[in-house]
Amino acid sequence: RRTNTPIGRDGKLAKPRQLHNTHWGLVCPAETPEGQACGLVKNLSLMCYVSVGTPGEPIIDFMISRGMEVLEEYEQLQSPQATKIFVNGVWVGVHNDPTELVRDVRQTRRNNIISSEVSLIRDIRDREFKIFSDAGRVMRPLFVVEPGDTPSTAHQKGDLYLTKNMVQKLRETHLADQEGAFIPEEQRYEWSDLQKEGVVELLDAEEEETAMICMTPEDLEIYKLKKAGYDVPEDNGDDMNKRLKTKMNPGTHTYTHCEIHPSMILGICASIIPFPDHNQVS
Template identity: 50%
Template sequence: EEWGLESLEENAHSSTPCTKVFVNGVWMGVHRDPTNLVKTLKKLRRKDDINAEVSVVRDIRERELRLYTDAGRVCRPLFIVENQQLLMQKVHIENLNRAKEERAEEERKKAEGIEEPEDPDDPPPPRYEYQWENLIKDGVIELLDAEEEETVMICMTPEDLENSRLQAADIDPHENDTEADPSARLKAPTNAHTWTHCEIHPSMILGVCASI
């Protein structure tokens, strides 16, 4: 009720078009504003208010909203794109590098047997922690399963995002290309799409484990 979900009994004889809501295949009720509901659920997932592995799939043609929380679904990570821009910024890379350097320094001191005396009045600052989980909690990386992938637009590289921005501004991204590079990767001609996600690396299309 808090989310505007109506029970099946309340809506049994209503002629108002509604979207059926399923949770793990069980019909839980109907909703009159599925667009807003999907936006809210994805915002909560990106803020880590609901689990990052919850899948939100909206089938507009069938008027269905399917939520999956069960185990056994294979999810893979993707960069989130908003307004044709990656949400992954330089500050996130700097945070990862800083945490990596502090861990390396701590391991070096342990290996060399260096122990710093602890002052109870001035304890050392806690080690800076920023890892993969923090990228998900900060809403720059999203985990999608195969079914939710069918509802999003995924570009292969950040360069494709740049080309789409140029095409949207009526600028030919290849107008300054004087000669073809024989070693360059061949690319199909692209149109100005509204991308929602970007591949972290093309080899991860089949998943991290399959690419090892």
């Protein structure tokens, strides 16, 4: 799970070696060699996944059935405000109601009709909807949060799709595996089931730019209370080891995803260090 940037080791350029914002959760911020290769040889984070690639044609056919106008029939004068649709970098058509199209394609991905490793990026300013299904994209899993625009759903706006019942079933399967007990196949509940049910979603660096991700489910609850008009007091306790929280931005419209755990930004070697978020003993 090691990556290599093909740049000459003897170069004195600092920029390719520095940590970038888009590396969050995808590349370990600590695990890199010292010396000439520092910052050029990187290691993937714990829950990273590299896409293997799926064909883009079924997605194009699905969007045509949802009202996409193919490029050969597009007349710019008739619909100048239409949103351009790209599949793996190729302009395939336009659509006049991109909000509904993006929602439909996202639901098909969460319902496992199209592959979970397909990325959907809607750029509202440039009026573009980009879809990537090619191989070699580094992705990471996140919990899905209900944004409030999904039709026919039992979830309220700001609710995690993950429920306590799902966590209990995961725990029971894990404990049975540890004890060597037999569980029938239909009663087993694993990570792949979370993906199939649309509770966990894989996002790449580009789709993450269009997502609003909160750090913990606790932050999500505080956000919901503040949005409902409740005054949540700041916890200024004396606990020296408490987590530093970022101030909530009052302009935050909605959350779309939630981090699984903050420690998932680390790679394999960094994650076995005890208390990596504390100072070293001098």
